Amino acid sequence: xxxxxxxxxxxxxxxxxxxxxxxxxxxxxxxxxxxxxxxxxxxxxxxxxxxxxxxxxxxxxxxxxxxxxxxxxxxxxxxxxxxxxxxxxxxxxxxxxxxxxxxxxxxxxxxxxxxxxxxxxxxxxxxxxxxxxxxxxxxxxxxxxxxxxxxxxxxxxxxxxxxxxxxxxxxxxxxxxxxxxxxxxxxxxxxxxxxxxxxxxxxxxxxxxxxxxxxxxxxxxxxxxxxxxxxxxxxxxxxxxxxxxxxxxxxxxxxxxxxxxxxxxxxxxxxxxxxxxxxxxxxxxxxxxxxxxxxxxxxxxxxxxxxxxxxxxxxxxxxxxxxxxxxxxxxxxxxxxxxxxxxxxxxxxxxxxxxxxxx
Amino acid sequence: xxxxxxxxxxxxxxxxxxxxxxxxxxxxxxxxxxxxxxxxxxxxxxxxxxxxxxxxxxxxxxxxxxxxxxxxxxxxxxxxxxxxxxxxx
Numbered sequence: 001x002x003x004x005x006x007x008x009x010x011x012x013x014x015x016x017x018x019x020x021x022x023x024x025x026x027x028x029x030x031x032x033x034x035x036x037x038x039x040x041x042x043x044x045x046x047x048x049x050x051x052x053x054x055x056x057x058x059x060x061x062x063x064x065x066x067x068x069x070x071x072x073x074x075x076x077x078x079x080x081x082x083x084x085x086x087x088x089x090x091x092x093x094x095x096x097x098x099x100x101x102x103x104x105x106x107x108x109x110x111x112x113x114x115x116x117x118x119x120x121x122x123x124x125x126x127x128x129x130x131x132x133x134x135x136x137x138x139x140x141x142x143x144x145x146x147x148x149x150x151x152x153x154x155x156x157x158x159x160x161x162x163x164x165x166x167x168x169x170x171x172x173x174x175x176x177x178x179x180x181x182x183x184x185x186x187x188x189x190x191x192x193x194x195x196x197x198x199x200x201x202x203x204x205x206x207x208x209x210x211x212x213x214x215x216x217x218x219x220x221x222x223x224x225x226x227x228x229x230x231x232x233x234x235x236x237x238x239x240x241x242x243x244x245x246x247x248x249x250x251x252x253x254x255x256x257x258x259x260x261x262x263x264x265x266x267x268x269x270x271x272x273x274x275x276x277x278x279x280x281x282x283x284x285x286x287x288x289x290x291x292x293x294x295x296x297x298x299x300x301x302x303x304x305x306x307x308x309x310x311x312x313x314x315x316x317x318x319x320x321x322x323x324x325x326x327x328x329x330x331x332x333x334x335x336x337x338x339x340x341x342x343x344x345x346x347x348x349x350x351x352x353x354x355x356x357x358x359x
Numbered sequence: 360x361x362x363x364x365x366x367x368x369x370x371x372x373x374x375x376x377x378x379x380x381x382x383x384x385x386x387x388x389x390x391x392x393x394x395x396x397x398x399x400x401x402x403x404x405x406x407x408x409x410x411x412x413x414x415x416x417x418x419x420x421x422x423x424x425x426x427x428x429x430x431x432x433x434x435x436x437x438x439x440x441x442x443x444x445x446x447x448x
Contacts, residue, residue: 135440194419194420198418198419198420269436269437270436270440273436297431297436297437298418298421298431298435300437301397301435301436302399302418302422302435305393305396305399309393
C-alpha cells in the first residue's frame with residue numbers, strides 16, 4: 001500500500017456537517033471536576049475521581065436523576081462510546097478504571113429507576129398481549145403535555161428552549177437504540193432494523209432524523225453543533241439521554257432498550273404534530289424548520305406499529321424472560337420523559353427559563 | 360436440485376457460472392392490518408389518487424389511515440388512538 005498525501009485545503013462541501021466529537025461539557029460538581037481533570041490530562045491517576053465518587057455515594061441526593069454532577073459525569077462517560085469528546089484520547093472508552101466508575105454511577109441510577117418505576121403488570125404475555133399492553137401503557141400516561149403547551153402557548157423563547165433541550169438527544173437520534181441490533185435475533189432484529197433504517201434516512205444522509213433536527217435548530221437561529229447545548233440543559237434532560245445509553249450499552253438490558261424505543265415511538269406522532277403547529281403559529285412555516293416534526297408525525301405512526309408488534313411483541317415470544325424488562329423499559333421512558341417535561345412546564349408557568357444558562 | 364441457467368446468471372468464457380443470481384423472487388408487496396390502527400404497506404406497490412395520478416410513497420413502509428381521522432391522509436398520524444376507532448377485524 002502506498003501512502004497518499006492528505007490535502008489540507010479541501011473546500012467545505014455542501015450538505016451535512018462532518019462528524020466531530022462533542023465539546024467537553026463543563027463539570028457541575030466534584031465528580032465531574034475530577035473526571036474532566038483526568039480526561040484532559042491535568043490529573044495523572046484516578047484516585048481523585050474515585051474519592052469524589054465515594055463521597056457522592058456516601059451523601060446521596062434526593063434523586064440521582066436530578067443530580068447535575070452525576071448526570072454530567074455519566075453523559076461524558078457515555079459520549080466516549082458515541083462520537084467522543086473534543087481533546088480527549090479515544091482510548092479512555094475502554095479504560096477499566098473509568099468503566100468501574102461508570103458502573104458505580106449507573107448502579108445508583110438504575111436502583112433509583114427500579115424503585116420509582118414499577119414493572120407494569122401484564123397478564124397476556126403473547127406477542128399481541130404485550131403489544132396491546134404497551135399501547136395501553138402509553139395511552140394511560142398522564143404526564144403534563146409539553147407538546148400542548150407548545151401548540152397553544154409557547155413564546156418564541158420557549159420554543160427555542162425546547163429545541164435546545166431536545167438537541168442533547170435529537171442530534172444523536174436513534175443511536176442509543178441501535179446498540180441493541182447485534183443483541184437481538186430473528187423477527188425482532190429485522191423489526192428494529194426496519195425502524196432504524198428509516199430513522200437514518202433510508203440511506204439519504206440529508207433525511208437522517210438527526211440531520212432534520214439540525215435543520216430545525218438552524219431555522220430557529222440556533223447552533224446545530226453536536227453537543228453545543230449540553231451545558232445549558234438541566235440534569236433531568238441529561239438523564240433522559242443517559243437512560244437510553246444505560247439501556248443501550250448493556251446487553252442484559254436489551255429488553256429495556258426495546259421497551260424504551262417502543263414507548264418513545266408510541267408517544268411521538270401526535271406530540272410532533274402539535275410541536276409543528278406551535279412552530280407554524282409563531283411564523284416558522286418554512287419546510288426546513290418544520291420538516292423534522294412533520295416527518296415524525298407520519299414516520300412514527302409507522303414505527304409505533306412495528307415497534308409494538310414486530311419488535312417488542314416478537315421479542316416477548318422469542319425471549320419470554322425479557323417481557324418484564326420490555327414493559328419496564330417502556331414505563332421508564334414515559335416516566336423519565338415525563339419528569340423532564342414537567343420540570344420544563346413548571347419553569348415556564350413560573351415565568352422562568354427552563355435552561356441553566358441563557359442562550 | 361436442478362441447476363438450470365438463470366436469466367441473470369453471469370457466466371465466464373467456459374460457460375460455467377461465475378456468479379449465480381439469487382433465485383429468490385423480490386418480496387411481494389404486503390398489507391398488514393393493525394388492530395384498531397392503520398394498514399401497513401410494504402413492498403413495491405403502485406399507489407394512485409382518485410384521478411389516477413401516482414402518489415409518492417415517502418418511505419419503504421407506510422401506514423394508511425383506516426379511522427378516517429388523520430390530518431395527513433392517506434397516511435396515518437396516530438389519531439386512531441384518541442378518536443376511539445375500533446377496527447373489528
